[in-house]
Amino acid sequence: MDRDPTATNPEFYHVVFENDRVRVLEYRDAPGDRTDPHHHPDSVLCALSDFTRRISVDGHAVELGLSAGEVRWLPAQVHTGENIGETPTYVLLVELKEPAGALTGALGPERQR
Template sequence: MDDSRHPTVTDPEFYQVIFENEKVRVVEFRDTPGARTRHHHHPDSVLITLSAFHRRMTIGDRVIEVDRAPFEAGWMVEHSHVGENIGDTPAHVIFVEIK
């Protein structure tokens, strides 16, 4: 992956590396209602929600809305997107990126 497109580079105000070794990188994400990311790339990851959120994701020419409850875990395939918090609560998520 081109690290210049990693979300900790494109959006350091929202994404922060909290652990990394040769196998995984753990990234924490936080934003507030109305916040919008720049276009960035995620590798294959496990996504763990620490809060509920409602987001609009623009992936290429597709626009989807995503609702998640707190304390869900799921697999996220590698992709690039722009995300926007369209809910009325802050979002808090952990990504466990597979290297």
């Protein structure tokens, strides 16, 4: 089964940029919308709107609220999501194509701000 989010839920996920190192997905939904199980590699999530969601991973559910402008690291995972808030969800996901630890360069180890 293809667990790519653009295949499991093409009504929510759209590729806005892709090259050999990253893929950038735009995600939009409305209150009450749910996703089917899908996979993301290691990713960076950029919230473009305020939203509240329930994310389920391996049978464990968590409720998550983010504000526009917040940025989060997401380790590789298979999950489902549900918009449990009163506002639409609008995010960009930057999916990394390289395995963890593969990036090296002049800046040294991973740095976070």
